[in-house]
Amino acid sequence: MAGRLLQLLALWTIVVGVVQCCPELCSCQDKFAHQFADCAYKDLLVVPLGLPSNVTTVSLSANKIKILKSKSFINITQVTSLWLAHNEIVTxxxxxxxxxxxxxxxxISxxxxxxxxxxxxxxLTALQLLxxxxxxxxxxxxxxxxTLKDLRSLRINNNKFTTIVxxxxxxxxxxxxxxxxxxPFTCSCSLEWLRDWILTTKISVPEPNVVSxxxxxxLKGTMVTLIPKLDCKAPTVKISYEPNMENTELYEGSMVILNCEALGSPTPQVSWEVTAGNQNNLFPLPSSGEANDVPINDKTTNNRFLIFRNGSLIIPRMSxxxxxxxxxxxVNDLGKAESGVKLAMTGTPKSAAIQRWTRSVHL
Structure with a gap:
């Protein structure tokens, strides 16, 4: 019986030791009815192993940690406060x-x-401070x-965000x-909402002079709250073609010209996408430079069709x-518009059939 009690006592000692263990360089203690692990200012390169499983506050600030692994905190899921500021975390x-x-x-500042x-x-639906x-x-x-409905304070200043949706x-x-x-905000149409939101929200948004x-x-250096009203229009796309294939039979060997007219403010980025002959090719049109007679697509495709800066696509010989x-x-800040045609050689004598479609997505 005495031997059995000694075994139980030894087991209990091991269990208590596991619960109360603390990494060598850290200080672990009860503080205000919470389990506190202080590992700050220890020149740690990684999150130390052996933190108490019941710890609720972990300070790892001012170390030299560069990466947080997916299993770094897997054994301390009762943590309510995690301090990782002033490290070298990249990943x-x-x-x-x-x-x-x-x-x-x-x-993680x-x-x-x-x-x-x-x-x-x-x-992390319980977060209150981030x-x-x-x-x-x-x-x-x-x-x-x-999902952060309880969040009271959010600090994302001094990053490299160019926009907020x-x-x-x-x-x-x-x-x-x-x-x-x-x-470094880009003050385009997509950020106009932020100007109005800051001016009307009850949330405190400090230092508005450097929200710029x-x-x-x-507009460089202009406060977001002082952005002038911009001319913002979602993009539209219209394709016209020559000859008018809805009224003209198009024979094999005929030339087909498709003209893409895109409008919007700010000026949208325009692209042709061609899926033909078991190949798919995407051709963004240059956003700057004068329109000229040199096609933008290279020799791998320009023997079949030619694409120009002005939005024209020419098929020299339909086959x-x-x-x-x-x-x-x-595409611009306010959305995306797309229009297309489907060409197919049909019938005898060989002629071309055409189907048209359009779609738009507003952001």
Missing amino acids: IETDTLAALVQLRNLD YNKIVNFPWQDLLN KMNNNEMLNLPKDAFS QGTFNALTSMSHLQIFNN CEAPEH KKEDGNYSCSA
């Missing part, structure tokens, strides 16, 4: 943060993060914060503080090889 692997469903405070695993945030400022992030998805902050019904200053435009050049879809698209 955060997908699923690194997704398991921390009780997280309320996350600080003052790092070198370019690509953040935004999908991880979808799980500090991502002073990184090098480029892209902010529209749905990045779509309308609707990005719609789900943040508890937010009272938003920092977006010192980002980096581009275009004539079965040129059967296919010819579509012209135009």
Whole structure:
């Protein structure tokens, strides 16, 4: 019996030791009824192993960590506060943060993060404070914060965001503080909404004088709230063709000319896409330079069709090889428009049939 009690006591000692273990360079203690692990200012290169499984606050600030692996925090899912500021983090692997469903405070500021695993945030529905400022992030998805209804303070200032999509902050019904200053915003039609939103929202948006435009050049340094009203029009596309194939029989060997007229403000990026002869080719038209008589497509395709800067596409000799879809698209900040024709050689004598289609998507 005594031996059995000794075994149980030894087992209990091991269990308690596992729960209360602490990485060598860290300090672990109970603080205000929370389990606190202080690993800051230790010159750590990685997240240390052996953090207590019941820890609720982890400070890893001011170290030299460069990467957060997907399993870095897999054994400390009770964490409510995670401090990672002032490291050298470049990469955060997908699923690194997704398991921390009780997280309320996350600080990854003052790092070198370019690509953040935004999908991880979808799980962190308890977040109240999110500090991502002073990184090098480029892209902010529209749905990045779509599940963070309890978020009160968001700091994404001092990154490299050039735009913020309308609707990005719609789900943040508890937010009272938003920092977006010192980002190199492109003040085009897609950012007009932000001007109006800042002027009308009840959320605090500090330092509005440096919530400013980096581009275009004539607006550089202008506060976003002072962007003048812009002439913004979604793109439209219209294809005309010669000869008028709806009224004319087109024989094999005939020349076909398709003209793409694209309108919009700002000036849309126009492209021809050709799917013919078991090949698919995309030809973006140069956005600058004078229109000229030199086709933009190279010798691999220009013996079959010619594409010019002005939007014209010429098929010098219509044949079965040129059967296919010819579509012209135009894209700007407000959306995308696309129009196309389908050409097919049919019947005897050989003639061409044409079908037309159009579609538009507004952002």
